[in-house]
Each structure stands twice: as structure tokens, then as C-alpha cells.
Amino acid sequence: MNPNEAPRRRVRLRYRKIGPIRFTSHRDVARIWERSLRRTGLPVARTEGFSPRAKLHFGLALATGYESDAEYLDVDFKNDTIGVEEVQEALVGVLPDGLSVTGGTVLGRGAMSLQQAVTSCDWDIEVLDVSTPDLARWVDRVCGAATLMVTRERKGQKITDDLAPQVHALEVGEPTSRGIRLLATLGTRPRAARPSELLTALESAYRPVLVRRTRQWIEQDGARLEPLEVGAAPARLTLVGGQ
Incomplete structure (x- = not known):
């Protein structure tokens, strides 16, 4: 399988950012996510070119120093059967203290980007x-x-x-x-x-x-809906931690 082929599934994750990690910038948090997902071994899709990167799509930037119960991240995968539970379990023990996934969904085709x-x-x-x-x-x-x-x-x-x-x-x-x-x-x-x-x-x-x-x-x-409720594929919504 070509590592740079078009993604076949997009998963939206909701996560918390609390505690001392709130002083980590949005750009550095993006790097943390890329490294953490690489450590899981999950089949994350990558960009083409000389320096391929994981295909991650972040929502609105959170100011450095702010905490959050509701940050969002869309991840493109090469595998069209990957589920939210598999992603959640793979990230346990991989993310640093203060970052934790609280819910997720598999997005249907045509879902708007978080920024939009x-x-x-x-x-x-x-x-x-x-x-x-x-x-x-x-x-x-x-x-x-x-x-x-x-x-x-x-x-x-x-x-x-x-x-x-x-x-x-x-x-x-x-x-x-x-x-x-x-x-x-x-x-x-x-x-x-x-x-x-x-x-x-x-x-x-x-x-x-x-x-x-x-x-x-x-x-x-x-x-008025939260981002996990919009664009979700049928029967694919998973909530964690009572959220």
C-alpha cells in the first residue's frame, strides 16, 4: 500500500487540554499529536512530497495558557475500517499528562472542516x-x-x-x-x-x-450542535467520560 495514498477514513476526536500543558502553544500541541499518533502504529494517512506529514486537521486555535474541555482534531486514516474505540485505546498511555480523548466519531463524506x-x-x-x-x-x-x-x-x-x-x-x-x-x-x-x-x-x-x-x-x-454531532456517519458516535 502506498503510504501517501488518499485517505479512506476520517475520525474526529474531542480532547481535553488541562493543567500545566495549557502553557504549550497550539503549534507544539499539533506536534505532540503527530508524535503520539506515530507511536500508536495506527495507519494514519500522510501528505506527499519530500517531507510527508500526518494528515491532521485542527479546529480553532486555543490561546496559550487557556484550558479546554472541548478541543477537536480530525485524523485521516488509510484504513477504511478503523473505529473510534481502536483509536481511543491506542492513545491510552501515549498522550502526555493533561491531554486526554473524551469522545469521537467517524465522519461521513462531505463533512465541513472544523475551522469552517x-x-x-x-x-x-x-x-x-x-x-x-x-x-x-x-x-x-x-x-x-x-x-x-x-x-x-x-x-x-x-x-x-x-x-x-x-x-x-x-x-x-x-x-x-x-x-x-x-x-x-x-x-x-x-x-x-x-x-x-x-x-x-x-x-x-x-x-x-x-x-x-x-x-x-x-x-x-x-x-446548535457540538462538532461530534455534525457530519457523523450513522451509528459511529462514541462518547467517553460522560461527555
């Missing part, structure tokens, strides 16, 4: 140095604002955007031992809104001690 499909993300943001009443008043102001102009730097140039259409939901959560939880749903189109930008809205400067992405969502036919 995800429309919003849920965030759990632990905020320092603010009281619950003050944070609640800030949430009310943000939700009631007609515009939320934020400036960020991209490729050496400053760009100003309106964040208001991207704030789909926002509420104060429970107090923690270090601060107060802020629960947000932020849109990803035309670009992904960042929790760090949200915390500077209305000239505020709240400090997050921990940020965790808890869900990613895809809007389809009026419904």
Missing part, C-alpha cells in the same frame, strides 16, 4: 479582584451596549472591531476560592472573539486567573 463549521464557543473565565455586584453591573452594561469597540494587533497593524455582535451570552457564575466565574458564549465569525478582549470591554481591565473553553458549537438547520 464552528460558530461559537462557551467559556468559563475565573476573574480576580472584583466583587459579585460589580461584575454583575459590568455584565449588564456589556449586554446592553450597542457597540463594544476593541483594538487588537494583527501582523503588526492595529485593527478595531465591534465585539458586541460576538457576545451571544454572558452571566456571572459562582464565586471560587480565588475569584468569581464569568460564563460567556462568544461568536467565531467573521473572526473568533477572545475572552481577553471581552474583559477589556467598556474600558474595564479584569484579570483572569484561569480561562477554560467548555464547549464549541455549530449552527445547523436552526439547531
